[in-house]
Amino acid sequence: MKKSHKHIVKRILIGCRNIILLLFVLSLVAVLATKFIPVYYTPLMFMRLYEQHQEGKTKKLEHKWVPISQIAQPLIQAVVASEDNLFMEHHGFDFQQIEKALDEAEKGKRVRGASTISQQTAKNVFLWPGKTFIRKGLEVYFTVLIELIWGKTRIMEVYLNSVEMGNGIYGAEAVAQAHFKKQAYQLTRQEAALIAATLPNPRIYSSARPSAYIQKRQGQILSLMPKLLPIEMGYGTTKSNSKK
Numbered sequence: 001m002k003k004s005h006k007h008i009v010k011r012i013l014i015g016c017r018n019i020i021l022l023l024f025v026l027s028l029v030a031v032l033a034t035k036f037i038p039v040y041y042t043p044l045m046f047m048r049l050y051e052q053h054q055e056g057k058t059k060k061l062e063h064k065w066v067p068i069s070q071i072a073q074p075l076i077q078a079v080v081a082s083e084d085n086l087f088m089e090h091h092g093f094d095f096q097q098i099e100k101a102l103d104e105a106e107k108g109k110r111v112r113g114a115s116t117i118s119q120q121t122a123k124n125v126f127l128w129p130g131k132t133f134i135r136k137g138l139e140v141y142f143t144v145l146i147e148l149i150w151g152k153t154r155i156m157e158v159y160l161n162s163v164e165m166g167n168g169i170y171g172a173e174a175v176a177q178a179h180f181k182k183q184a185y186q187l188t189r190q191e192a193a194l195i196a197a198t199l200p201n202p203r204i205y206s207s208a209r210p211s212a213y214i215q216k217r218q219g220q221i222l223s224l225m226p227k228l229l230p231i232e233m234g235y236g237t238t239k240s241n242s243k244k
Helices: 002-034 043-054 073-083 095-106 117-126 133-149 152-162 172-180 189-198 212-227
Strands: 164-166
Touching: 002 117, 002 133, 073 117, 073 152, 073 189, 073 212, 117 133, 117 152, 133 152, 152 172, 164 172, 164 189, 172 189, 189 212
Parallel strands: none
Antiparallel strands: none
């Protein structure tokens, strides 16, 4: 019985090891593949479609992948100013912001997000929304992978193509067409700042119909944009529009 018991435990351990190795290999393959292949769909897109179905709403999914060379440089500046002003300096995690968030939580203040653009991209592409320890642990893992394998330009490109920017609207090209009747490379500084201002909750706030709060955030973002370190992402100067 003892030998049989040990044999079963050994087989379980070997099975667990093999599963972990398989998942590790699959995650590497997924990250390597998405370094080069456009990300047309994300788990969040399908989750939102399911929610729309459950609520009896018309299904809506507007998304068009464009390379970063076809996205206005002011939008890159605006999302960095709004979401992660140390994006070009950190290696996936802003430990100062994490420390501040934890400190505020301990003092009983409203819990605020401290996720970087890299973390948000990892979550958008490979995971699902949620605050469980398992999901957050996987987010850390995928963030490290994309920082090592993709690099900053690809992270920004995927982020700007996959982030939720309105009800059923995903990415820079889709929001530019839906809200401003133009292409992503034509967005002005003001429009870019409006889009970035809604990112904390784009299903409540709209860049097409900005509230007083969003207009205030727009002004704050516009004032921060010139203070950022130069952000070179390989955007096309002939297709950038930085009109005031």
